[in-house]
Amino acid sequence: MEADTEQKISEEAFIEMLKNLLEYTENTEIPIMTEFYAKNNIFRENLTMGIAKMLIKLCEQKKRAALERKIYSGELNATIGVQLLKQWREDENPKKN
Numbered sequence: 001m002e003a004d005t006e007q008k009i010s011e012e013a014f015i016e017m018l019k020n021l022l023e024y025t026e027n028t029e030i031p032i033m034t035e036f037y038a039k040n041n042i043f044r045e046n047l048t049m050g051i052a053k054m055l056i057k058l059c060e061q062k063k064r065a066a067l068e069r070k071i072y073s074g075e076l077n078a079t080i081g082v083q084l085l086k087q088w089r090e091d092e093n094p095k096k097n
Helices: 011-027 033-040 050-073 078-092
Strands: none
Touching: 011 033, 011 050, 033 050, 050 078
16 A cells, blocks of 8 residues: 555645745755755645745755856866756756657
8 A cells, every 4th residue: 555645734834834945945055855845844745836836946946056156166076066067957958759
């Protein structure tokens, strides 16, 4: 029997999660969504609607900007930096089958 990963949450709890996500993004140098989910004891599926998607995108953009800054300043290993840049390019321009 599969575990039920879908949490039922109230509108108030959802709004609180959004506030927590915005605060986490603003206060974390390199925000990582997996870390946010773990720290807040929630499933990724709970943040798949409207404004949540926008906040997740904001979090991902901040992470990318911080990591790019570290790549270009030499703080991040060049090999890792090249791999991240390739991955981001692939994510932005997925190949069509």
